[in-house]
Amino acid sequence: MINVQCFAHLRERLGQNEITVDHNRISVKNLLEELAETYSLQTDSFMVAVNEEYADHDDIVKAGDTVALIPPVSGG
Amino acid sequence: MINVQCFAHLRERLGQNEITVDHNRISVKNLLEELAETYSLQTDSFMVAVNEEYADHDDIVKAGDTVALIPPVSGG
């Protein structure tokens, strides 16, 4: 199981801070595809953070990692 | 008589805040030349301020004007 943190409009839209995917290892690319399908999300513009750093599509997410979906940012 | 205010190293070198020239009307150019001669100053890099604005060499200084010699500035 991998827990994925959600923020901002994503958190509001899903109605929860965190979603869970039923994998112990998955590539960032596959994770995004699965979340897009399961939650009907447009994830093209999303980044994935693993342990608080941006991850590439080829990176592997493992159970125990701190994972977050990062929609386009608007700070500053 | 026209009083000319002096600042910074010029004030220290002349030992006074103000010098007086014996004219009622004089061009800025002639004023600078006279001061250069009388006080052995290198006035090439000096500006003259009349009533707190920079004056051109052709401008006329009159008795009653507020006049100052402005050596190269170094504020900021």
Place this chain on the structure above:
Amino acid sequence: MFVITKEPISIEEVTKKVVRRNAGAVVNFIGTVRELTKGRRTLALHYEAYPAMAQKQLKRIGDEIQERWPEAVVAITHRTGSLDISDIAVVIAVSTPHRKDAYRANEYAIERIKQIVPIWKKEKWEDGEEWIGDQLEKTTYPKGQPEEVEAP
């Protein structure tokens, strides 16, 4: 030097962190909440952050600046929570021995903040509210130099 906070930001405090005996120039950027955005009247803003990662990404921006301007010292504080018009959302302070570097490095920092720091802004208007960022139609995956992006 890199802080995410819910409290009001003191410009003096952020500035003091970067003053050095051999740096004669400090440049600050202070981002305040603007009332009008594209002609629409904002009543208030809410900023949400992913705090641990936002702090880490601010630090990364500091590291990027030190690579490009080795003598620069950088401090950044970003506020989260609800802000009113004219409240300070972010303060960036950069000191350098020569002033041109301080301007350049500071501008680099704000461009990068808008690209990579996980903070989101929700604008509240009289007739509704919206998270800013989700209407952007482009991928913002960060790489290399900042693009020229206008302030929102």
Place this chain on the structure above:
Amino acid sequence: MFVITKEPISIEEVTKKVVRRNAGAVVNFIGTVRELTKGRRTLALHYEAYPAMAQKQLKRIGDEIQERWPEAVVAITHRTGSLDISDIAVVIAVSTPHRKDAYRANEYAIERIKQIVPIWKKEKWEDGEEWIGDQLEKTTYPKGQPEEVEAP
């Protein structure tokens, strides 16, 4: 908005003067006394001004900025008297609706201050003191655009 003072300068106070509801960006320049100049160790500085004219020339710089960046709001405070290392000599605050203008207008202001504002700096070292500016071998009569001048 344009002040020559013998008192310490508050960055917050100068900044507050330019914050506007429709300007989201403020850029500050803070000039501090630097210990090393060209490898020589400065102990302290003394600034002397022709105060009335200096104030007028700061105002003129503000006018020049408003011609070039009509939405900019500018405040400048310059300190005179004796300053120690790291003391603040000048604070320039510029607010604009868009941040790039605030950086550009602020940098314009400091360049112009170094050209036209009648303030002089005396550096004190262990082995002597000197008025800065009098060793320059060029005419500084002001006209048109600022030249590219490195910070002293």
